[in-house]
Amino acid sequence: MIAIGGDHSALELKAEIMAHLKKRGEVFEDFGTHTRESCDYPDIAKAVCGAILEGRCDRGILICGTGIGISIAANRFRGIRAALCSDCFSAQATREHNDANVLVMGARVIGPGLACQITDTWLDTPFSEEDRHINRLKKLEANVSE
Ligand code: RB5
Numbered sequence: 001m002i003a004i005g006g007d008h009s010a011l012e013l014k015a016e017i018m019a020h021l022k023k024r025g026e027v028f029e030d031f032g033t034h035t036r037e038s039c040d041y042p043d044i045a046k047a048v049c050g051a052i053l054e055g056r057c058d059r060g061i062l063i064c065g066t067g068i069g070i071s072i073a074a075n076r077f078r079g080i081r082a083a084l085c086s087d088c089f090s091a092q093a094t095r096e097h098n099d100a101n102v103l104v105m106g107a108r109v110i111g112p113g114l115a116c117q118i119t120d121t122w123l124d125t126p127f128s129e130e131d132r133h134i135n136r137l138k139k140l141e142a143n144v145s146e
Contacts, residue, residue, distance in 0.1 A: 002028040003031055004030055005031035005062055006107065013063055013115055031048050044073075060103070063106070070082075070104055091118045091122040099127040
């Protein structure tokens with residue numbers, strides 16, 4: 001189950017990605033926003049990350065204008081590893097190396113064709129399971145400030 005969400009600037013790109021996910025036969029839930037009215041990306045990140053951390057969804061896709069604000073928001077949740085990707089190389093690497101559980105894209109940065117290719121790469125690439133990467137993920141979890 002994939003949780004997907006984006007702010008008002010991501011409405012069109014989110015629709016394109018959802019149509020693409022449907023074509024792939026993926027099961028997903030849309031956490032909004034559903035209108036063009038201005039909204040706050042931290043709220044969308046919270047809804048998607050909450051669904052993952054509660055175990056209702058396995059991974060997530062988040063979109064805002066640049067992808068930056070919503071990735072900062074997502075990475076504040078312990079256990080979320082959100083990766084902002086604008087190319088397929090990064091999408092592959094962040095699955096293999098970081099076991100990224102949230103893919104982030106910028107609706108004002110990339111077009112729908114590339115966004116769908118990045119989504120495919122990210123969904124189809126497994127975590128490498130290599131010790132060095134597992135060790136680094138453990139360190140990420142341990143690096144929490146009070
Ligand atoms: C909204 O205008 C815009 O600030 C937001 O989508 C995002 O780009 C923030 O990082």
